[in-house]
Amino acid sequence: MLELKMNVLGFPLLSLMIFLPVAGAFLLLFIRNGAAARWTALAFSIAELGLCLPLLLNFDSSIPHMQFGESFSWIAAWNINYRIGVDGISILFVALTTLLTVISIMVSWTAIQDRVREFMVALLFLEAAIVGVFVSLDLFLFYIFWEAMLIPMYLLIGVWGGPNRLYAAVKFFLYTLVGSVLMLIAIIAVYFAAGHTFDVLAIMNYKFDRAFQMVAFAAFFAAFAVKVPMFPFHTWLPDAHVEAPTAGSIILAGILIKMGAYGFLRFSLPFFPDAAVAWTPAIMVLSVVAILYGAYMAFAQTDFKKLIAYSSVSHMGFVTLGIFALNLQGLEGGILQMLNHGVSTGALFLAVGVIYERTHTRLIADYGGIAARVPVYATFLLIITFSSIGLPSTNGFIGEFTILLGAFLHKKVYAVIASLGIILGAGYMLWLYQRVAFGKITNPHNEHLADMNLREVAAALPLVALVFIVGLYPNAAFGVMHTSVSNLIQQVNAKMQSAPAVAQALGTIIGK
C-alpha cells in the first residue's frame, strides 16, 4: 500500500515549488519595465529549476511511496485536504516542467515584445498550476490545478498567438473543458463511492464495483483523452499549437498534453483496474490509429507547426499504447516517451520559434535551403528531427522501442501496426527537414538569415543534451520510476476483481 511519506527537509519543498512561481507572478505585477520583467521571470524560473536539485537528490527511488509529502486540512466539510507528494513517476514530470519553463522564458526573450509582464505572469502561473497537477494527491486539489491551468494557457494562445488565435484559443479551452467537467462528475462520484474522500492514496485502495468502474473510467477518459490528445479528440491540438506563441507551444506540447497520460497512470489505472482492462482493447486500437493517423496528417501539412502538432498526436499514440499495454515495459516506456516527447517536441517548437522570429512565416514552403545560412540551427534541427524519428542513441528510440516491446508482449498485432508508424515518422520528419533546410534558397528573405544566437543556443543546449543522455543512459530515468511503476502494477493486480490480466513483467511469458 502506498503511503505518504512526510517531508523531512525542514522546509516545504513541494509547496515551495508550487508557490514560488506564483510569488514571482505577484512580484511581476509591480514591475512595469519589460526587460526587468523578463529577468525577474527568468530568475524565478531558474530558482524553481534549482529546487529540482534537492528534490531529485533527496528522492528515494527504492521505495514506491509518495515522498516530500505535505498534508493539511483545507475544506474539512468535504474532507478535502491540501495533500501533495511525489513518487517516481511524478517527480520526473515536475523536473521536466521546471526545465521547459526556463526554456520557454528564454525563447520568449525577444519574441514577445507586447505586454511582456503579463506574458511572464501567465507563464509563471501556468508553471505553478502544472507542478500542482503533478504533485496533487487529493482529487479536488488536482482538479483545481488541472482547470486553473486553462486560464493562463488560454491567454497565452489568445493574446500572444498567431492570426487565427481566437478560434484556436476557444477551441482549446472548450475541448478541454468539456472533457474535464465530465471528469469532475466522476471525481465527485468517486468521492461518494469511496466513502467521502478525495484522498488519492485512499481511493487507490478502495475497490469499486465493476459497473461503477466502467462509467467512472469513461468519464476520466474523456478528460485525459482530450488532453493527450487521443484520436479522435485531437483536432484542438494542431490549431492550438499553430497559433500559440513559441513558449506556449513548448509548454503545451512539452508538458500539458502529458497531463492526460499522467492522469491515466495516476488515477485511471489504480482506481479502476477492471475497467482499464476492459477498455484496453479499445484504447489500444485508438492508440494505434492515432499513431498512423497522426503520421498521415503530418504528411498533409504545409505549416511547420501543424506538422509537428500532428507528429505529437502520433507520438502520444505511442504513449497511450505503452501505458495500456499494462506491463512494466510498456508503462515505463510510455512514461519515458512522455519525457522524451517533452524534450524533443519542446525542442522542435523552440526551433520553429527561433526561425519564426526571424522570418514571421510558418509555411514550410517559405523556407528551403536555410542550412547553408544557418548551420548551427540546421544542426540543432537535425538532431531534434532524428530524436523525433527515434534514432537509436537518441531518447526517442528508447521510448518507442520499450513501448513497442510492451505492446508486443501485450498483444503482437498492436506493436506490428504501430511499428509502421516508425516508417511514416521518418518519412514526414525527413521530408520536413528536407523542405526546410535543404535545397536552394528559394525565398529571398532567407538570404540574410541570422544563425542562432547565444541565448537561443543556451536554451537549446539542455534539450540536446537530454536527447543523448536519455538515449544513451535511459536507466537514469527508468531507475527513478522502477519502483513506482512496479508498485502501480502490483496495486492494479491486487485490486483486480477478475483474474489479473496485467502482467507484472515477462515472468509469466518467458519463465516457462
Place this chain on the structure above:
Amino acid sequence: MPSLYQQFLQSIKPVLPEAIIVAFALLVLIFDFFVEKKRKNILGWFGFAGVLAAAYASYHLMGLNGQFFGETLQLDPFSTFFKFVFYIACGLGILLSINYLKVEDINRGEYYALMLLATSGMMLMASAADLIVLYLGLELMALSIYILAGIMRRDNRSNEAAIKYLVLGAFSSGIMLYGMSLLYGITGTTNLSLILAFLRAADLTNPVVFLAMTMLVVSFGFKVAAAPFHMWVPDVYEGAPTSVTAFMSAGPKVAGFAVFLRVFLYALEPLRAHSTVIIAGLAVLTMAVGNIMALSQTNIKRMLAYSSIAHAGYALVGLAAGGPDGAASVMLYVCIYALMNMGAFGVVIMLRKAGERGEEIADYAGLGKTNRTAAFLMLIFMFSLTGIPPLAGFVGKFYIFKSAIQAGLVWLAIVGVLFSAISAYFYLRVIMVMYMKEPADGIELSVSPSLALALAFSVTAVIVIGVYPTDLLNYARASIAGIL
C-alpha cells in the same frame, strides 16, 4: 421595570435589522429634501452606513432564534445567512450606484431609499414564517424594484423595462396568490410550520396540493428567473439602469431562492417526490435557455442577463438535490453568484459614461491594453462565472453538482457541467474581446472610490472564497443545519 425605550427595544429586537434598514430608508427620504442635487452621493453613503449598521445588528442577533410576532416571523441561521447576502447585494448595489447615478443623471435620494426598502423586503422574505409575510415581503421588494427599473424616466428602455417587469411581476404574483389561497384552503393555515405539519399527515395525492405547489413554482421561478418564466429577464436587465440591474441580478434572485428553499425544502417537504422532478426539469430548461441564448448576445447586459438565468439553473440543480447539502449548496452558490455577478456589473458600469453607453461587448475591445485593471477584474469575474478554479464560481458549482450526485441526480449534474462548459464560450468572448482585439480608440473609464471599493471587495471575495471556501462553506452548512 424596564423603561419604555427598553421595552420597545426588546420587542423590536427580532426585526431590528429590518427596522434599521427601513429607518435609514425613511431618513434618506427625509434628508433628500435637504441635500442639494450635486451632493446626493452623501445619501448613498448614508444608505451604505445603514446596511453596515443592519449587518452589525444581524451579527449581534445571530444567537436569537425562533418564531416571533405571532409566528409570522422566523429568526434562524438560515434567514441570517440570507440577510448577509442581501447586505452584500445592497451594499455593493449602493456603491456601484453612487457615481453611476450622476452619469445617468438620475441622482436622487429616492433611489437609495427604494433600494433599502427592497432589501428590507428581501430580508422579510428570508425570515418569513407565514405565507402572508412572504407575500408582502415579496411585493415590497418587487414594487421597489419596478420603480427602480423605471427610474430613468425619460429613457424609453427604462420605461419599457419597468412596465414589462411590473405587468409580468404582477401576473406572477397573481398566480402565486392563487396558489397560496389553495394551499391555505387545504391546510387551513398560512403558517409554514403548520403547513408542514399538516402535509406530513395529509393525503398527498390530492391534485389541488399539486396545483398549489405548481403555482408557487411558477411564481418563485419567475423571481429567480427560471425558464420558461425567465423571459422578462433580458429585457428588464437591459432596460434598467445598470446599477439596478446589478442589484436586481443579485438581490431578488437570492431572495427568490431563499423562499424557494424555505417553502419547498421545508414547508412543502412532503411533496419532494413531485417537486424534485419539476425543479430538475426547470433546472435543465433554465440552464439550456440561459447558456444557449447567451451565446449570440452582443449587449453585455443582455448577455449577463442570460448568464444569470443560467446560474439560476445551476442553483435549481442544488434545489432539486434537496436535503441539507442541497440547500447549503444553493446558499453557497447564490452568495458566490451575487459577489461575482455584481463585480461583473461593476466593470460594466465603469464603461458607462456620459454620451456613451458602453454596453456592447464590442465596446470592450482592447480594454486589456487601455485599462489593465478593469480588464483583469472582468477576466477574474468571467472565469469565475464560468466556474474555473481556483475562483469562487468553481466552488459554488462544485458544491451544487456534488449535492446533485449525492442525491442521485447524476444525470442532472452531467447536464449541468456540459452547459457550464458551453457557457465558457460566451464568457471567454468577453475576455477575448478585451485582450485579443485592438482598442478602437481610447476608452476612458468612469472610476470612483465607491466603485473601486465595490470591485475590490468582490474580486477579493471571489478569489479568497475560491482558494479558501472552508469558512463560508461551513457557515452555509451550519445555517441550514437543524432547519431541514
Place this chain on the structure above:
Amino acid sequence: MVNKLLFLYFASVILASAVLMITRRNPVHSVMFMLLLFFHIAGLFVLLNAEFLAAVQLIVYAGAILILYLFVVMLLNVDRESAAPRANRFWPWMAGFGVLIAGEALLLISRGAFPVEDGQSMRLAGGVRELGETLYQRYLVPFEIASLILLVGLVGAVMLAKKKVKEE
C-alpha cells in the same frame, strides 16, 4: 337554497362582467364592468359572512383603485373609440389557451379534496372586532409591511409621474 340562488346570481354576473370587461373596446366601459364585478364580489363576501371585507372591497377596491384607473384613463385620453384592434392577433389562441387552463384547473379542483367541503357555515365570533384584533396582534408585522408597501407605492408614483419643471 336561497343562498345557492344568490351565489348563482353573483357568480353569473361576476363571470359575465369579467368577460365583458376584458372584451370592451373602450377602457371606460371596461372600468364600468369592473365596478359591477366588484359589487358582486362584495355580495359574495356578504354571503360568506365577511361583511367587513365586502365593505373594504367596495370602498378601497371600487372606490379608490378603480377610480384611480378611471382617472388615469381619462387623463391620458385613451377612452375614445379607436380603430386599432383591441386584442393582439393571437387572441383566439389565447382564448383557447384560457379554456385549456380553466379546464385543467377545474379538472384538478373537481378531483381535489378540501378539508371542509360542505361544513356548516356559521358566523365567526366577533366579526370585525376579532378581525381587528387578529390583524393588530398576530399580523402586526404584515401590517407594518403593508404600510411600507403603500409608502413605496406613494414614493414611486410621485417620483415617476410628477413632471419636473426643470426637466422639460
Place this chain on the structure above:
Amino acid sequence: MIKYAFIPLLPFTGFLIAGLFGKYLKEKAAYFSIAGVIGAFILAVNAFFDVLGGAKLYENFYSWISIGAFSVNMGFQIDQLTSVMLLVVTTLSSLIHIYSVGYMHGDKGYPRFFAYLSLFTFFMLVLVMANNFLVMFVGWEGVGLCSYLLIGFWYEKKSASDAGVKAFVVNRVGDFGFVLAVLLIFLTFGTLDFSAVFASVGTSLTNQTYHLFGGEISVVTLIALLLFLGATGKSAQLPLYVWLPDAMEGPTPVSALIHAATMVTAGVFMVARCAPIFSMSETAMNTVAIVGGLTAVFAATIGLVQNDIKRVIAYSTISQLGYMFLGLGVGAFSAGIFHLTTHAFFKGLLFLASGSVIHALSGEQDMRKMGALKSKIKITWAVFMIGTLALSGIPPFAGFFSKDEILWSAFNAPTIGPLLWSLGAIGAFMTAFYSFRLIYLTFYGASRVDHEVAHHVHESPKVMTIPLMVLAFFAATIGFLGMPVIEHGNLFGEFLAPLFPHAEHAASHENAAAEIWAMIVSVAIALGGWRLASGFYNKQVPVWPARIADKFHGIYTLLLNKYRVDELYNYIFVDGLVHKLAKVLHSVGDVKIIDGFINGLAAAIGRTSERGRKLQTGYLQQYAFTMGLGLVVLVGLYYVLK
C-alpha cells in the same frame, strides 16, 4: 580489453572535432578525422591478432536499458567475424578518408564531410562490434543516418537530398522488420545478447509456432525472415534496393564508403552474425538464397544499359550483394563474408577510380561523353582495370576466388542448387559484360569528351592515387586468402569456421575435380562476357549496341529505366499510400468528419441561439403566455407523476 572500445570511439572523436570545430579548423579538420580512423585501424589490427591468438573479446560497459526482465547492456564483442569486418571497415574507411582529402578539396562543406565520414565509420564499427541486437541496431540505424547525411551532402541539389531521404526511409522499411525481429527474439529467448540467444537456438524455447495469414510458421523462421527484411533494406536487395542507385548522388568517396565498406555490408554481416538462427530454418535460408540470386541477376540486367559510370557500378554492387546473400543462403557463410571482403576492396577501388575519372573530367559522369581516356589518366586506367578484372571474376584477381566459392556452394545446395547456380552464372556473365563495357566506353574507343572539358583532363593528385593503388593491390591479391581446392588453402574460411558450425551446406572440397570443372566454367562465362563487351564496345564507333537496342526497343527502354520500379514505388507508396492518402485523410477525416462534427455542433448550438433570440420577441404578452404555458405544462405533469 577496454581499449577496443576506442575502435569506434576514435572515429567518433574525429567526428566531434571535425563537426564542432570545423568552422575554425577548415581543411585541417580532415587530419583529425583521418587520425581517428587510422587509430581505429591500428586497434583493429591489434584486435585481429588477439582473435587470431584465440582471445574472446567480450565486454559490457553498463546496463543500457533495464526494465524488469528486459535488460540490455551497452557492450561489445570481437570474434572472428567482427575482426574481419573491423579490418575491412577501417582499412577502406582510412583509404577513403585519405582519398577524400584530394577529392573534396575546395568544397565548402569540407569539414562537415569529414565529420560525416568519421561518424559513418563510427556507426559501422558499432554495428559490427555490437554484442547484442539492440546495440547493433544503434549502428544499424546510425549508418542509415549517415548515409542520409552523406548522400544528401550537396543538399542544395534536390536530387541529392531526395536520395538521402529515400535512403533513410527505405531503410526504415527494413528496420521495421528488424525491430519486430528483435521484439520477437526477446519474447522468445528473454534476452537480446547474441551469445545467449544463439546458445538457445534449437532448444525448446524455439519450438513454438505462430499462425500467420492462415499458415503456420515456426518462430525461428519468423525471426529469420524479419531479420532478413531488415537486411534487404540495408543491403539493397529486392525489393528494397531502390535507394542504392540513387545513393551515388553523394560525393564519390561516399559512394565508395557506402557501397564497399559500410552500410550495404551491414545486412550481409547481420545475416552472417545470425547464422545460428538462419541455419535453423530452411525456409529462411532458401528465401535468402533466392532473393540474393534474383537480385544478382536483376540488378545486372539494369547495369547492362546504364550510361552513368557510377550508376553502372552501383547496380553492380546490388548484384554483388545478391551473390553474398546467395552464398549465405546456401549456408556458405564464410564464402559470403569472403566475397564481402574482396568486394569491399575492388568495389571501393572501382568507385574511387570512377571518382578519379569524374574528377579528371570536371564532374562528367555520363559514359557517352567519355572515351579514349586510357592515355590521359594512366594510373586510374590501371587500377580501374584491376578492379574490373576482380569484379568480373577473372583469375587470379580477388573477385574470382570469392565468387567462385559462392557459385560452387550454390551448385552443391540441395534441391534448388542448380537453379541458384544458373542464376549466379547468368549474373556473372552479365557482370563481366557490363564491367568491360564500362572500361571500353570510358578508356577506349573514340573520345566523346566535350572540348572544353578535354583541355582539363588530368590525372588526380597523389593523395587520391595512392589510396587507389593500395586498393588495387588488395583487389588483386586478397583473393589468395581463400584459395579453393587446395587443402588449407582457404585461410579465410578456416578463420571464420568456428562461428559457423551450423553451416551444413558449406561446400565440401572433397570433390576437387568437379570443383575445378565448375571453376573453369565460371571463368569461361566471365571471359565470354568480356569478349562480348569488347566485340560490342571496343570500337571507335560501336554500332551493335544501337542496333540491338533498336531491335529490342521495349526491353532496352525497360532496362534503361530500371524496370520503372522507382516510378512504380513512387506511384504506389509515395504518391498513393502516403501523400494522396494523407491529403484525403486530412481533408476528410480531420477537416470534414472530426472538425466538421465539432464545428457543426458548435454551429448548431449557435444557430439554436440565433433562432432562440427570435422567440424572445420583446412582446410582453408573449412572455406572459410562455409563463402560462409553463404553468399548464407543469400542472399537466400531475398526470404523468401521479
Place this chain on the structure above:
Amino acid sequence: MIPLSWYIMLSATLFTIGVVGVLSRRNIFIILMSIELMLNAANINLVAFSHYLQSLTGQIFVIFVITVAAAEAAVALAIIILLSRNRGSVYVDEFNIMKG
C-alpha cells in the same frame, strides 16, 4: 348549503378570464385590470376558505392583497403615464425596443 367547490370553480374561472385578458388585450389598462381579476379570484378563494375553515387568516390575507393591489396600481399607473408621455401609446405590443 353552497358547496365549497362552487366558490373555487368560480374563482378558477375568474382567474382564467383574467389570464386570457392579460394575454390577449393590447391596452395596458385592460391588462392591469385583468390582473386585478386574478387577484380577486384569489380573494374569493381566501374568503371562502376562511368562511369554511372558520379561520380569520383568509380574510386578513385579503386585506393585505387589496392593499398591495392599491400600491401596485399606483406604481403601474405612474409608469403608464411615463410611457404614454414618452411614446404616446398605451398598447403593450408597441413596447418592444428590447428583444432577442
